[in-house]
Every structure is written in C-alpha cells, then in structure tokens.
Amino acid sequence: MTQSRLWTALPEWALYPLFLAPAVYLFAAAFMNALGADPLKALENQLGEWALRLLILGLAVTPLMRLARINLVKYRRAIGLSAFIYVSLHLLVYVWLDQQQNWSAIWQDIVKRPYITIGMTAFLMLAPLAITSNRLSIRKLGAQGWRRLHRLVYVAAILGAVHYLLIVKAWPLEPIVYFGLIVFLLALRLVPARRSPGSRKRDPANASLGASR
Amino acid sequence: MPSYRYPVPPASEITPRNIFLNRRSFITGGASAIALAASGVNVLAQDQDARKLNAVASALSTDEAQNSYEDITTYNNFYEFGVDKSDPARYANQLTTDPWTIKVGGLVNNPREVGIEELLTGYDLEERVYRLRCVEGWSMVIPWVGISLASLIDKFDVQGSAKYVAFETLERPSEMPGQRAIFPVLPWPYVEGLRMDEAKHPLTILAVGLYGEVLPKQNGAPVRLVVPWKYGFKSIKSIVAINFVEEEPTATWHKQAPREYGFYSNVNPNVDHPRWSQKTERRIGGGLFNQRIDTQMFNGYEEQVGSLYENMDLTKFF
Ligand code: HEM
Numbered sequence: 091m092t093q094s095r096l097w098t099a100l101p102e103w104a105l106y107p108l109f110l111a112p113a114v115y116l117f118a119a120a121f122m123n124a125l126g127a128d129p130l131k132a133l134e135n136q137l138g139e140w141a142l143r144l145l146i147l148g149l150a151v152t153p154l155m156r157l158a159r160i161n162l163v164k165y166r167r168a169i170g171l172s173a174f175i176y177v178s179l180h181l182l183v184y185v186w187l188d189q190q191q192n193w194s195a196i197w198q199d200i201v202k203r204p205y206i207t208i209g210m211t212a213f214l215m216l217a218p219l220a221i222t223s224n225r226l227s228i229r230k231l232g233a234q235g236w237r238r239l240h241r242l243v244y245v246a247a248i249l250g251a252v253h254y255l256l257i258v259k260a261w262p263l264e265p266i267v268y269f270g271l272i273v274f275l276l277a278l279r280l281v282p283a284r285r286s287p288g289s290r291k292r293d294p295a296n297a298s299l300g301a302s303r
Numbered sequence: 304m305p306s307y308r309y310p311v312p313p314a315s316e317i318t319p320r321n322i323f324l325n326r327r328s329f330i331t332g333g334a335s336a337i338a339l340a341a342s343g344v345n346v347l348a349q350d351q352d353a354r355k356l357n358a359v360a361s362a363l364s365t366d367e368a369q370n371s372y373e374d375i376t377t378y379n380n381f382y383e384f385g386v387d388k389s390d391p392a393r394y395a396n397q398l399t400t401d402p403w404t405i406k407v408g409g410l411v412n413n414p415r416e417v418g419i420e421e422l423l424t425g426y427d428l429e430e431r432v433y434r435l436r437c438v439e440g441w442s443m444v445i446p447w448v449g450i451s452l453a454s455l456i457d458k459f460d461v462q463g464s465a466k467y468v469a470f471e472t473l474e475r476p477s478e479m480p481g482q483r484a485i486f487p488v489l490p491w492p493y494v495e496g497l498r499m500d501e502a503k504h505p506l507t508i509l510a511v512g513l514y515g516e517v518l519p520k521q522n523g524a525p526v527r528l529v530v531p532w533k534y535g536f537k538s539i540k541s542i543v544a545i546n547f548v549e550e551e552p553t554a555t556w557h558k559q560a561p562r563e564y565g566f567y568s569n570v571n572p573n574v575d576h577p578r579w580s581q582k583t584e585r586r587i588g589g590g591l592f593n594q595r596i597d598t599q600m601f602n603g604y605e606e607q608v609g610s611l612y613e614n615m616d617l618t619k620f621f
Contacts, residue, residue: 120591126389127378128441129591190595195580203579256578259439260488260559262386 097160102168109172112140113179130187137180142254144173145247146271153278167223170243174220177213177250205256212249215242247272354516356428358448363506364432365603370443370588372514378587379521380437381540382488383472383479390481391521397478398541400525407455409546410465417455419525422511426450430515431508433531435538436570436602442584447529448512453503465547468502470495470528470539489555495539496552496566497530498611506531506607509542532604534568565621569612570602574621 116136119125125132148169154160162169189196199206219240221227228236251269258265381391401419408414428448436442456468474492476482482491501507510529511518518524523540530537536556556564563577572582583595601608612620 123590127374127587128388128585130585130593131441133591187591192595195583198580205578258386259556260382260386261486262488263484263486 097162098164100165102164105165105168106172109144109168110175113137113176130183134180134183134188137176137183138254141173141176141180142247142250142268144169144176145243145250146268146275148173148243149247149272149275153275153281157278157281171220171223174216177216181209181213205253208249208256209253212246212253215246215249219243219246244276248276356423356448356512356515356517358428358430358512358515361429361431363607364430364446365434365444366432367434367444368588369432369446374588375443375445375513376519376521378443380439380535381481381521381523383481383491383493383541384521385481386488394480395520395524397480398473398475398520398524399478400520400541403525403543405526405542406544407459407546408544409469409548410462411547412460412462414459419511422450422455422509422526423517426454428512429508431510431529433506433529434602435529435531435535436584436598438534438536438564438568438576438581440579440581440584441587442596442598442602443587446514447508447510448515448518449508449510449529451505452507452509452528453505455509456503459547461547464549466499467548467551468497468499469544469546469548469552470497470542471544471546472539473541473543489559492543493539493555494552494558495528495537495554496548497528497537498551499547500611501530501608504608504611506604532570532601532608534564534570536564537568567612567617567620569608569617569621570598571600571617571621572598573600574618 116125116133120129120133123129148166151162151166151169154162185191185196189199200210201207219242222231222236222239231239248269251265251272254265255269377392378388379391380388381395384391384394403419404416405419406414406416428450430446430448432444432446434442435445452468472493473479474482476491481488497507508529509526510523511526513519513522518527523538523542526542527540528538528542537554551566554564554566556568557566570581575581581598584598585593585595599605
C-alpha cells in the first residue's frame with residue numbers, strides 16, 4: 091500500500107501526553123481560578139468538548155484509511171482511550187464539583203433530564219470499550235466479537251452529540267457542527283472502499299485492526 | 304480604532320483593573336492597541352469624570368456580597384454579540400451608544416423619543432443592588448444604577464386599553480456580529496414584555512449604570528431593563544423602543560421555545576426548566592469549589608411581588 095511514513099512515525103504512547111495536555115491545562119487553570127468568572131462550567135464544558143472531539147477523531151480513522159489512504163489505525167486505541175478519559179473526567183467534575191456529591195440530585199438528573207440520561211448512557215457504552223481495548227480482550231472475544239462490541243462507539247458518539255444539542259439554548263452552530271461531523275463520518279462507512287490494483291480483497295481498515303491492538 | 308472604553312474603576316481597584324484593561328486591549332486591539340497603551344493613561348483619566356454617575360442608595364438594595372466588576376463585565380449573555388459568554392466583552396465595544404434615543408409609543412397620547420441624556424440627568428438616579436438569577440442556573444449580585452421604570456411611564460399619558468409594555472433591543476447588524484450570523488440563533492430584534500403592573504412595580508428599573516458609572520456596553524448600554532424577580536433574559540438590553548400595548552407581547556425566547564420560556568418567567572425553584580432543574584443556583588465568584596445555594600421564590604423578592612401573582616397557577620403561567 092502506498093502511504094506516507096509520516097503518519098506512523100510517532101510511537102503510540104506519545105499521543106497520550108499530546109491528547110491529555112488540554113486536561114492538565116484545564117484542571118490547573120481551574121484550580122488557579124484562571125478560567126473566567128465560572129471556572130466550574132468552563133472546566134466541565136471543555137472536558138465534554140474534548141471528549142467529543144476525540145470521539146470524532148476516532149471515527150475518522152477508518153474513512154481516512156479507506157478513502158484517503160491515511161493510515162492512523164496504529165493510534166486508534168490511544169485516541170479512544172483518551173476520549174474515554176475525558177468523558178470520565180467530565181463525569182467526575184459533574185459529580186464532584188457541579189452536583190457536589192448530592193446523590194439524590196444526581197439520581198434525579200439521571201432519571202428526569204434527558205441530556206443527563208443520554209450522557210450517562212454514552213458513558214456506560216464507552217466503559218466496556220475502554221476496558222476491552224487491549225490485546226488480551228481481542229483474543230478472548232475473537233476479532234469478530236471484539237469488532238461487533240466496538241461498534242457501540244458509533245452509538246455513543248451520536249449520543250454524546252445529542253447530549254450537547256440538548257444542553258444549549260436556541261441553535262448555536264457548534265453542537266450542530268459536531269453532530270453533523272459524526273453523522274458524516276458514519277455515513278462515509280457506507281461508501282465502498284477505494285481499491286488500487288493489487289490491493290488485497292479484504293477491507294484494509296478491518297485487516298489491520300486486529301494487528302494494531 | 305477598537306480601543307476598549309470600559310468605565311474606569313473606583314480608586315480601590317484601579318491598579319488591578321487597569322492592568323486587566325490594558326491586557327484586554329492588547330489582545331483584542333492588536334497592533335493599534337499599542338498606540339492606545341502609550342496614550343491610554345490620559346484617555347482613561349479624562350473618561351473617569353464623564354462616566355461617573357451620582358446615585359443615591361436605595362432601601363430596595365440587598366446587602367449581600369457584590370460580584371466583582373470583572374465578573375459582571377466578562378460573563379454575559381447578549382446574543383447580539385455572540386453566544387459565548389465572553390463574546391459581549393470582546394465585541395460590544397463596536398456598539399455606538401451615543402447618540403441614543405428610545406422611541407416611546409403605542410397606546411399613549413403623547414408619544415415621543417426619549418434621549419439617553421434625559422434619563423441620565425432628568426431623574427434621580429438610584430443605586431439598586433439586586434440579585435440576578437439566570438435561567439441557566441447561575442446568579443450574581445449587581446450594583447445597578449437606574450431610575451424606576453414607573454417614573455418614566457408616569458411622564459406619559461397612557462391610554463386605558465394598554466395592558467402591557469413591550470420593549471425592543473437595537474437591531475444593527477453592522478455593529479452586532481451575532482445579528483450577522485448566517486444562521487441567526489434568535490429572531491432579531493430581541494423583544495420582551497411586562498404586564499403593566501409589573502412594569503410599574505417599584506423594583507423594576509431602567510438601568511443606566513453599573514458600579515456608579517455609565518453602563519458598560521456588554522451589559523446593555525446605554526439603557527436596559529432590570530426586573531430582579533424574573534430570569535435574566537427578561538431584563539432586555541440596549542433598549543430602543545418602548546410600546547404600550549393591549550395584547551401580551553410575544554417575547555423572543557418565548558417565541559423560540561414556548562414550552563421552555565413563558566411570558567412571565569418568574570424565578571421559581573418549584574417549576575423546573577423542561578431540561579434542567581431550577582431548585583438551586585451557583586453564585587458566580589466563588590471559584591471552583593463554590594457551594595450551590597437554594598434558589599428562592601421570586602429570587603427572594605416574594606414579599607414585594609408575590610401579590611402580583613395571587614390566584615395564578617404558576618406552573619401554567621411560568
Ligand atoms: C460520551 C459522553 C459525553 C460527551 C461526549 C459529553 C459532551 C459534552 C459536551 C460537548 C458538553 C457541552 C460543552 C459546552 O457547552 O461547551 C457537555 C456538557 C455537560 N455534560 Fe456531558 N458529555 C458526556 C457525558 C456526560 C455525562 C455522563 C454527564 C453526567 C452524568 C454529563 C453531564 C454534563 C453536564 C452537566 C454538562 C454541562 C451542562 C451545562 O452547561 O450546564 N455529560 N457534555
């Protein structure tokens with residue numbers, strides 16, 4: 091396959107400091123009261139937005155590979171796990187700083203507020219994916235079963251974007267763009283893969299998936 | 304030149320706020336701000352006197368701790384300038400607030416235009432320190448300077464059929480980037496309304512100042528409504544028209560989402576927003592570990608305004 095080595099030059103581990111730098115910055119700034127008048131909301135919202143951005147990046151890996159021959163499959167686990175870390179921190183900030191561990195208010199939110207119900211559902215869907223993002227799990231589940239399980243990320247990403255749409259007043263552009271991007275990236279999966287002469291029959295995205303985990 | 308012309312701070316705060324001011328001008332004004340910085344000190348000193356307002360204290364003020372000038376002027380919902388809370392502080396400096404007139408009309412026998420000078424000099428200005436509760440679940444304590452709306456209404460020969468007062472914000476896309484968006488977030492111009500008795504209630508003011516100085520642009524300069532027992536969006540900013548009308552005006556947010564934003568929009572911990580709870584609020588200014596506080600009925604003004612809504616089902620007329 092013809093593709094630039096540039097895309098795979100970085101070792102996988104190097105992505106964690108890159109992806110987690112915004113979280114470190116956000117927490118540091120929030121603790122130092124440097125995130126504006128409402129540091130809690132700034133922190134909570136920014137963590138949510140980074141989670142969504144990383145989920146979108148993760149969903150872009152397969153289309154980039156199939157349609158643009160940019161192979162980022164090697165980094166997919168780092169992207170996915172980082173997204174999950176952001177969702178977890180986002181939830182942590184909600185429980186700890188926003189609702190201040192008022193468990194009855196949190197429970198009321200989960201059962202009564204669709205945006206929280208949906209966010210929580212997305213979190214619960216992402217958790218098993220994070221737990222099984224390792225070689226041992228792939229072996230245990232079998233490549234087929236593992237892949238089927240990890241399709242949950244499609245649903246979780248959509249739910250994450252809907253969650254955002256349900257929070258805002260009126261129709262600001264940002265959540266609509268996120269939602270649109272996710273739908274677009276999922277729709278691209280319906281486009282048949284580009285074949286170059288001599289490429290193997292199997293879908294390259296799937297073929298390399300097992301090896302990368 | 305996009306120089307910031309914030310009101311100058313009281314003596315106690317001059318140093319930190321000047322630093323803040325200059326920093327902001329640098330960020331937003333770019334190269335041209337450097338020229339300002341050179342001459343800036345003088346400009347600020349000259350502005351100081353012009354922006355000061357003489358206001359007397361009011362018994363209607365709360366003695367709760369007031370939010371800082373910085374919090375009040377950097378955390379604003381003013382969608383004409385963008386949907387981010389930092390957008391108004393960033394873009395409102397483009398707004399021309401002088402000259403400014405309010406067109407007073409509708410069911411009134413002596414309609415006319417009221418200039419901003421008239422409001423600033425023709426009335427006794429009062430300082431009113433009010434709680435402000437946003438429908439989003441946060442709150443502040445703000446030292447407004449203003450006049451009671453009733454004292455303006457009294458200057459007009461309002462016809463008996465007038466039951467409501469409708470207000471309108473400026474629509475000027477050339478100076479309001481939020482109004483230039485390809486997909487407008489709200490239908491412009493922004494419209495709000497009050498029942499006549501609400502409009503004439505002693506708590507209801509037209510604010511022309513903040514912290515003893517003329518109102519900063521991001522807070523709705525040069526004149527805005529403040530109705531402290533209602534959610535913040537009722538307190539319409541940068542008013543250019545006041546009309547006395549017979550029918551209940553269709554307020555902008557009500558039009559946008561009638562299930563979520565009623566005409567009354569009184570602060571009420573027992574009636575949730577359909578998508579979130581209104582039981583508690585976060586008072587801005589307490590930092591990351593700020594404790595939530597209970598939201599009070601009518602934002603704590605129940606004693607004064609409760610009687611306006613006697614025998615009304617507040618879950619229906621929310
Ligand atoms: C996949 C999972 C999730 C994603 C992608 C996500 C993403 C987001 C985004 C993008 C925002 C808005 C950011 C902004 O306004 O700038 C947000 C806000 C928020 N999220 Fe999530 N979220 C997720 C899960 C959760 C969970 C599990 C909870 C809590 C149970 C939660 C609670 C909240 C809250 C309370 C807000 C702030 C709402 C406000 O502005 O008051 N989210 N989230």
